[in-house]
Amino acid sequence: MRAASEAPRNGRHHRPVSSNRSLRVAVVGAGPAGIYAADILSKTDLDVSIDLLERLPAPFGLVRYGVAPDHPRIKQIIVALHKVLERGDIRLLANVDYGVDLKLEDLRQFYDAVIFSTGSIRDASLAIPGIDLPESYGAADFVSWYDGHPDVPRTWPLAAREVAVLGAGNVALDVARILAKHADDLLPTEIPANVYELLAASPVTDVHIFARRGPAQVKFSSLELREMGHVPDVDVIVYPEDFDFDDGSMAAIHSSNQTKQVVKTLTDWTLKDPADQTASRRIHLHFLHRPAEVLGADGHVVGLRTERTALNGDGTVSGTGEFHDWPVQAVYRAVGYFGSPLVDIPFDDLKGVIPNNGGRVIDVDGDQVPGVYATGWIKRGPIGLIGSTKSDASETIRNLAEDVRADADELRTAAEPDPDAVLAFLAARAVPVVEWRGWELLEAHEIALGAAVGRERIKVVPREEMTAIARGEQRTAPAERG
DSSP, X not given: OOOTTSOOTTSOOOXXXXXXXXXXXXXXXXXXXXXHHHHHHHTSSSOEEEEEEESSSSOOHHHHHSSOTTOHHHHTHHHHHHHHHHTSSEEEEESOOBTTTBOHHHHHHHOXXXXXXXXXXXXXXXXXXXXXXXXXXXXXXXXXXXXXXXXXXXXXXXXXXXXXXXXXXXXXXXXXXXXXXXXXXXXTTTOOHHHHXXXXXXXXXXXXXXXXSOTTTOOOXXXXXXXXXXXXXXXXXXXXXXXXXXXXXXXXXXXXXXXXXXXXXXXHHHTXXXXXXXXXXXXXXXXSEEEEEEEEETTEEEEEXXXXXXXXXXXXXXXXXXXXXXXXXXXXXXXXXXXXXXXXXXXBTTTTBOOEETTEEEOTTSOEEEEEEEOXXXXXXXXXXXXXXXXXXXXXXXXXXXXXXXXXXXXXXXXXXXXXXHHHHHHHTTOOOBOHHHHHHHHHHHHXXXXXXXXXXXXXXXXXXXXXXHTTOOOSOOXXXX
16 A cells, blocks of 8 residues: 555546545445445545455455356456556455454544445345245355355255246346356356356256246346357247236337347247257246245245236236246245445445435434445445446545545544554454455466366355465465365
8 A cells, every 4th residue: 555655556646635644545345336436536636545445355246256157248347446456556455354353443543434335245035925945045145156255155955956036137147047057068167166066966957037027127138138048058938928018118118228129039039939949958037927925845945836917007017816836946036135234334224225325324313424435235225237336436435525625634533544553453353364465366376276277267265265375375276176
């Protein structure tokens, strides 16, 4: 981390507002939202020193641990994020867990302002009977497993031949595709070895995606939907009786090229000759089916009951009272993500976000919490793509900068603003911090593991091993890790 007197490596010269030292800011969460916020803040006219805190030993958040491994195009976002952090004017302090290793009172000791960008990693709930049966899973947990997240179990029960996926977004597509895809077709990716082995042994033949609304209301991206139609030895099957378009649907189609492309792809699939659908595995897309109950017997999932819905004319649906039972042995709910509360920080339990006004965190009385800000999904909820995350971060940084300019000296409240002070504090607590150089060591190690078997990268999964490699405590490359 550069000292206050040093020029940042990107050649940008900051102008101090009205203090003789740099503003010290901590950004908690090193996913896209946190990195964008740090980058935007570094490019303001404030004289600022920024630390990016991350609870995992690796940065990049959901881009590393929430994007399916067979979507390298989306993972290219990491390239842009990497360029931000490798400049050197934003210090990465990974493997530091807020709420455990330090809390808000500790951060206030070392920083004048704190921005929380911790995202939304829990599955949203779905209140239907049977949802808590053992073979009923949250999609977020499954995604974390197949992406090699260090904090989830290394195993996953894949015993079902027929599976239901509840949801109409890209996460539902990812889950269905990973379940249906032959494991060998995932080998060119960075998929961990343990994930490959379990997927290779999976007996799955049919994956059913259920959407409660019609084809014009789904949230699939057109590109991901088309890609699903090209998975080897997997047929995509749709049902003409599930296709209905009300006035709301037609308005959505005419107003959005994305919706138009999605509907075209889906309707083209209705024209396929069933005689040509001979793949060994199938993904079924069901529209206008609302999950009503996960059916169980002897404490295990044996089916899914759905209610047929009907469009109301405005794109919404109502139940018809007509029910269908589908034989499945596992259910995955992909109905959205939900934020997690943070120690000492206000939290909206209904919305799963930190309450805020434009990124300024507010308490239960609606008053601004001094020096505390939020950005990303923990600020606005789990909606929007990368473009939304950037504009979201811009709003938060704009308001933080306004607060600094309004009270330039008063906002500099850190008792120990020296960048080395927080490192000494963490060292005293025996926290094995991973800085940017450590991440580069871990990344090189993963790339070397992949190169040994002709792959781009193989993720190291165990947290202890990730940390040891990043801190230079593991000198020799082990065999391929799962």
